[in-house]
Amino acid sequence: MRMRGEIAKNKEEEEKEVRNEEKKMVAVMPRKYSSKVVVVVGYALTSKKIKSFLQPKLEGLARNKGIVFVAIDQSKPLSDQGPFDIVLHKLSGKEWRGVLEDYRKAHPEVTVLDPPDAIQQVHNRQSMLQDVADLDLSDPYGKVGVPKQLVIKKDPSSISEEVNKAGLRLPLVAKPLFAKSHELSLAYDEISLQKLEPPLVLQEFINHGGVLFKVYIVGEAIKVVRRFSLPDVSKRELSESVGVYRFPRVSCAAASADEADLDPCVAELPPRPLLERLAKELRRRLGLRLFNLDIIREHGTRDNYYVIDINYFPGYGKMPEYEHIFTDFLLSLAAQSK
Ligand SMILES: O=P(O)(O)O[C@H]1[C@H](O)[C@@H](OP(=O)(O)O)[C@H](OP(=O)(O)O)[C@@H](OP(=O)(O)O)[C@H]1O
Numbered sequence: 352m353r354m355r356g357e358i359a360k361n362k363e364e365e366e367k368e369v370r371n372e373e374k375k376m377v378a379v380m381p382r383k384y385s386s387k388v389v390v391v392v393g394y395a396l397t398s399k400k401i402k403s404f405l406q407p408k409l410e411g412l413a414r415n416k417g418i419v420f421v422a423i424d425q426s427k428p429l430s431d432q433g434p435f436d437i438v439l440h441k442l443s444g445k446e447w448r449g450v451l452e453d454y455r456k457a458h459p460e461v462t463v464l465d466p467p468d469a470i471q472q473v474h475n476r477q478s479m480l481q482d483v484a485d486l487d488l489s490d491p492y493g494k495v496g497v498p499k500q501l502v503i504k505k506d507p508s509s510i511s512e513e514v515n516k517a518g519l520r521l522p523l524v525a526k527p528l529f530a531k532s533h534e535l536s537l538a539y540d541e542i543s544l545q546k547l548e549p550p551l552v553l554q555e556f557i558n559h560g561g562v563l564f565k566v567y568i569v570g571e572a573i574k575v576v577r578r579f580s581l582p583d584v585s586k587r588e589l590s591e592s593v594g595v596y597r598f599p600r601v602s603c604a605a606a607s608a609d610e611a612d613l614d615p616c617v618a619e620l621p622p623r624p625l626l627e628r629l630a631k632e633l634r635r636r637l638g639l640r641l642f643n644l645d646i647i648r649e650h651g652t653r654d655n656y657y658v659i660d661i662n663y664f665p666g667y668g669k670m671p672e673y674e675h676i677f678t679d680f681l682l683s684l685a686a687q688s689k
Pocket residue numbers: 399400403404441533602603604605660662664665666667668669
């Protein structure tokens with residue numbers, strides 16, 4: 352006798368199989384036989400990303416709108432797969448970048464989200480914020496800059512000297528040069544700086560009331576959420592503290608501050624028109640359509656903002672209404688290229 356749970360499980364498995372079959376068929380069928388399908392999206396993502404992004408709710412909504420997601424088989428030539436309208440990817444490595452570049456040349460009709468060289472710029476914290484600095488955005492809604500920063504490639508014994516030369520003020524945040532690593536240290540005094548391990552970027556720590564804004568961008572759409580961040584460092588604390596403190600995962604999804612009871616001047620979101628202008632400019636300058644920005648507002652100011660981090664294809668699964676926003680975005684891309 353089959354138990355109820357078992358029946359449900361079998362049904363789920365059956366549905367999964369049907370969905371997989373559908374996907375396979377769509378991938379091999381000439382488009383004229385699959386009139387319901389408007390957009391075919393090939394994806395190359397890590398299993399962690401598939402789990403967080405390609406959730407059943409997204410796939411379901413997408414299917415209803417005529418969008419299907421097809422897994423790219425990395426062991427086979429990309430050009431032999433598809434045909435795709437869009438390729439969605441977040442994999443690392445030179446070889447994969449080469450595969451994508453060749454594919455883009457051979458298939459200019461396919462939208463590759465996003466171009467590998469544009470992604471490279473935000474993988475390195477030395478180049479990540481350059482476009483924000485160049486933009487030097489300042490309008491009646493506010494001013495957007497980047498914290499003063501310095502890159503240390505090798506010798507840790509010279510850090511203190513270089514910090515002085517560049518005029519960086521303590522405390523300093525130390526971040527690994529390559530953005531895929533999320534280790535973070537806060538250094539309170541000059542002598543301890545030699546304990547840090549290059550290659551890294553040193554950034555002035557900006558007091559911001561312990562809350563940051565994650566600004567998700569999907570094409571033209573923008574969504575902002577609040578996350579808890581490192582608390583302010585007072586002058587007294589700075590004068591009394593020494594050493595380097597390590598923080599493993601600050602401002603991760605578990606640190607959501609959207610429901611928290613915050614001081615209104617800390618909680619207030621950055622003005623929409625400022626974010627829209629910033630997003631529009633950065634989309635163009637970075638050449639990216641899928642990214643997020645970590646923005647902080649200097650504590651005690653109303654409109655002094657700093658971009659401290661840019662992430663390519665971030666955890667959209669935690670962005671409110673991402674299913675609708677993402678599927679509409681994919682449809683708009685397909686409509687543009689028709
Ligand atoms: O910390 P930042 O610099 O923002 O980097 C992001 C966040 O950690 C995302 O998780 P969260 O939303 O929890 O902060 C995470 O998404 P997922 O965990 O959803 O995949 C991304 O993972 P990768 O795509 O693996 O890099 C990562 O690049």
